[in-house]
């Protein structure tokens with residue numbers, strides 16, 4: 001009787017492990033396409049691509065320096081006041097108060 005209980009427990013553990021392995025591993029097809037995407041993307045570009053520091057290209061989003069705190073932020077998030085760019089509404093207000 002005790003043996004049966006252990007056997008049942010062993011089967012439960014075995015099924016649980018099988019289930020966790022199946023959920024952790026994605027299907028072979030999607031894993032393959034993911035791998036090819038990654039090798040085509042950043043690994044193909046990184047070595048030869050010039051480091052764009054300060055020179056905004058068409059690919060990367062332009063960065064602006066906040067006129068108040070000098071922090072760099074994406075140009076799309078800029079708050080512009082009197083031809084000056086700020087990282088946030090607060091800094092635009094703070095700079096205009098001074």
Ligand SMILES: [Zn+2]
Pocket residue numbers: 066067068069070071086087088091
């Ligand atoms: Zn700022």
